[in-house]
Amino acid sequence: MTSTIGSATATKGAAPGPGAAARRRRRGRRFLTPPWWFAAPALAVYALVVLYPALAGMVYAFTDWNGLGERNFVGLDNFSRLFGDESARGSLLNTLLLTVAIVLVQNGIGLLLALGVHTRIKSRSVLRVVFFAPAVVSPVMVAFLWKYIYNPAPDAGLNGILGAVGLGGLRQDWLGDPGLALWSVAGMVIWQFAGYSMVIFLAGLEGVPAELHEAAMIDGAGRWQRFRHVTWPLLAPAVTINLMLSTIGGLKLFDQVYAATNGGPGYASETLSTVLYKQAFVFGNFGYSTAIALVLALFVAAVSMVQVYYLRGREVSG
Amino acid sequence: MSPRYGLRTFGLELVMIAAAVAFLFPVYALITMSLKDPRQIAESPLGLPTSPKTDNYANAWTRAEIGPALMNSTVITVVSLIGLIAIGSLAAYYLSRQATRLGYGMYMLFLLGIVLPFQLGMIPLFKLVDAAGLLGGYPGIILFYTGVQLPFTIFLYTGFVRALPADYANAALIDGAGHFRAFTQVVFPLLRPITGTVLILNAVFIWNDLLTPLLYLAGSTRETVPVRIFAFVGQYVSDNGLVFAGLVLASLPILAVFLVLQKYVIKGFASGLKG
Numbered sequence: 001m002t003s004t005i006g007s008a009t010a011t012k013g014a015a016p017g018p019g020a021a022a023r024r025r026r027r028g029r030r031f032l033t034p035p036w037w038f039a040a041p042a043l044a045v046y047a048l049v050v051l052y053p054a055l056a057g058m059v060y061a062f063t064d065w066n067g068l069g070e071r072n073f074v075g076l077d078n079f080s081r082l083f084g085d086e087s088a089r090g091s092l093l094n095t096l097l098l099t100v101a102i103v104l105v106q107n108g109i110g111l112l113l114a115l116g117v118h119t120r121i122k123s124r125s126v127l128r129v130v131f132f133a134p135a136v137v138s139p140v141m142v143a144f145l146w147k148y149i150y151n152p153a154p155d156a157g158l159n160g161i162l163g164a165v166g167l168g169g170l171r172q173d174w175l176g177d178p179g180l181a182l183w184s185v186a187g188m189v190i191w192q193f194a195g196y197s198m199v200i201f202l203a204g205l206e207g208v209p210a211e212l213h214e215a216a217m218i219d220g221a222g223r224w225q226r227f228r229h230v231t232w233p234l235l236a237p238a239v240t241i242n243l244m245l246s247t248i249g250g251l252k253l254f255d256q257v258y259a260a261t262n263g264g265p266g267y268a269s270e271t272l273s274t275v276l277y278k279q280a281f282v283f284g285n286f287g288y289s290t291a292i293a294l295v296l297a298l299f300v301a302a303v304s305m306v307q308v309y310y311l312r313g314r315e316v317s318g
Numbered sequence: 319m320s321p322r323y324g325l326r327t328f329g330l331e332l333v334m335i336a337a338a339v340a341f342l343f344p345v346y347a348l349i350t351m352s353l354k355d356p357r358q359i360a361e362s363p364l365g366l367p368t369s370p371k372t373d374n375y376a377n378a379w380t381r382a383e384i385g386p387a388l389m390n391s392t393v394i395t396v397v398s399l400i401g402l403i404a405i406g407s408l409a410a411y412y413l414s415r416q417a418t419r420l421g422y423g424m425y426m427l428f429l430l431g432i433v434l435p436f437q438l439g440m441i442p443l444f445k446l447v448d449a450a451g452l453l454g455g456y457p458g459i460i461l462f463y464t465g466v467q468l469p470f471t472i473f474l475y476t477g478f479v480r481a482l483p484a485d486y487a488n489a490a491l492i493d494g495a496g497h498f499r500a501f502t503q504v505v506f507p508l509l510r511p512i513t514g515t516v517l518i519l520n521a522v523f524i525w526n527d528l529l530t531p532l533l534y535l536a537g538s539t540r541e542t543v544p545v546r547i548f549a550f551v552g553q554y555v556s557d558n559g560l561v562f563a564g565l566v567l568a569s570l571p572i573l574a575v576f577l578v579l580q581k582y583v584i585k586g587f588a589s590g591l592k593g
Contacts, residue, residue: 049465053439
C-alpha cells in the first residue's frame with residue numbers, strides 16, 4: 001500500500017511542467033510551506049533529552065568527576081586509563097568481537113530465512129510471524145530464558161538436547177566457561193534478532209520486480225545466477241540498513257549481557273556498555289564512565305559513516 | 319518465485335518448518351518449565367509436564383507484583399507514544415515540506431540521534447532528572463522516552479510524508495484552513511499506515527527497556543514490568559517453574575499487541591526502506 005503511494009508521486013514529480021508553470025508552482029509551494037514552529041516542540045524535547053546531555057557527557061569525559069565533589073579537568077587521563085587498563089581493553093575487544101559475530105551470523109541467517117519465506121511455501125505467513133516474534137519480547141526476558149537454555153547441567157536445556165540426539169560430547173558450560181561465554185551471549189542475541197533482519201530483507205525482496213527474474217530465466221540464468229545478478233544488487237538498501245542496525249545494536253549491547261552474565265565469568269564477557277555502567281553506578285567514576293561512552297560513540301559514528309559511504313556506493317536504484 | 323507448488327517447494331517447506339521447530343525450542347522450554355514444580359523439573363527437565371501446575375502463574379502474579387507493574391508500564395508507554403506521535407509527526411511534516419538548507423540541517427541533526435549512543439548522555443541526563451526532582455515518577459521517564467525515540471520516529475514519518483502528494487494539504491489551505499488545521503484534519507489521517515508502524519516499534523522499545531526504568535524508577539511505586547521481573551528473578555532464582563511463569567506473564571501483553579498489529583510491522587519496514 002505504501003509502495004503504491006510512493007511510486008505514484010514519484011512519477012508525478014518526475015514530469016515538471018514548462019518554466020512558467022513550474023515557477024508559479026514553486027512560489028505557490030513556498031506560500032503553502034508549514035510554519036517553522038511545527039518543528040519547535042520536537043526540537044525542544046530532543047535538545048533537552050539528547051543533545052544537551054550528549055554535549056555535557058563529552059565535557060565530563062575530560063574530568064575526574066565522581067558525581068558529588070567538584071569537577072577537575074584531567075585532560076586525556078581517562079582515555080589513557082582506558083587503554084592502559086587490561087580489563088577495559090578486554091571489554092573493547094569483546095565489544096568488537098561480539099559485534100562482528102552478531103552482524104555476520106544474524107544477517108546471514110536473516111537472509112536465508114527471508115529467501116525461504118519469500119516463496120510459495122504454504123506456511124510462509126505463519127513462519128514470518130514465528131521468526132519475528134522473539135524480537136518483540138524484552139531482551140531481559142530472553143536473557144533469563146537463555147540462562148536456563150545454557151544450563152550447565154548435563155540433562156537440562158541445550159545440553160539435554162545434545163545428549164538426547166547423541167551429541168553428548170558437545171555439552172558445555174555455556175556461560176561459565178570464560179572462552180565460551182561471549183559467544184553464548186552472541187548466540188542468544190542472534191536467536192532473538194535474526195527475524196528482525198529477515199523482515200528487512202523481506203521488504204527488500206518484495207521490491208525486486210518479478211519481470212526481471214522472468215527475463216533472466218528466459219535468458220537461461222540458473223537459480224544462483226539469478227540471485228547473484230538480479231536479487232542481490234537490488235537488495236543493497238536492505239543490506240545497508242541491516243548492517244547498520246545490527247552494528248549499532250551490537251556495539252551498544254547492554255541488557256542481554258547485564259542480565260545473562262553481568263560481564264562474567266571474571267571479565268570474559270564484559271563489554272564497553274557494562275564497564276561504563278559499572279564505573280558510573282557501582283564505582284561512582286562518572287568522568288571515567290563518560291570517557292568510555294565517548295569512545296563508544298566515536299566507534300559507532302566511525303563505523304556507521306564508513307558503512308553509509310561504502311554501501312551507498314554499491315546501491316543501484318530499483 | 320517458482321511458478322507452482324512442486325516437489326522442490328515441498329522440500330523447502332519441510333526444511334523451513336524444521337528450522338522453525340528448532341527455533342522454537344527455547345519457547346517450548348519456557349512454557350513446559352512454567353508448568354512444573356521443582357521436583358518435576360529435577361526428574362525430567364525437558365519432558366512435558368506430567369501434571370501441569372498452574373499455581374506457578376498465580377504465585378508469580380502476586381509475588382512479582384505484576385498487576386501494578388503492568389499499570390505503570392501501560393501509562394508510561396501510552397503517554398510516551400502520544401507525545402512521540404504528536405510532536406514527531408508535526409516536526410516530520412515540516413521537515414519533509416521544507417526544501418531549504420535549514421530544514422535539511424535540522425533533519426540531519428535529528429538523525430544524529432539514531433547513531434549517538436544514549437550512554438554518552440546517560441549520566442548528565444540522570445543528574446538533570448534528579449535535580450528537577452523527577453526521579454521515581456512518571457514525568458521524567460516519559461520525557462526521556464519521548465526525546466530518545468524522536469529521531470527514529472521522525473525518520474519513519476519523514477520518509478512517508480515525502481512520498482505523499484502535497485495537494486491535499488494545499489487544497490485545505492486554499493479553502494481557508496490554517497496550517498495547523500490542515501495538518502490535523504487532512505494530513506495526519508493520511509499518515510495512518512506509518513503511524514501504525516511508529517506505534518508498534520516504539521511500543522516494543524519502551525515496553526521492553528530495562529536500563530532507564532532501573533535508573534529512574536527502581537525502588538519507587540512506579541516500577542515497570544522488566545524492573546519487577548528483574549528483581550523477581552533475582553529473588554526466586556532457585557525456583558525455575560515460578561520464574562518462568564513470571565517471564566511468560568511479563569511477555570504476554572507485548573506479544574498480544576504484536577500479533578494484532580504484525581501486518582503493520584512487516585509493511586512498515588518497507589516504507590522505512592524507501593525513506
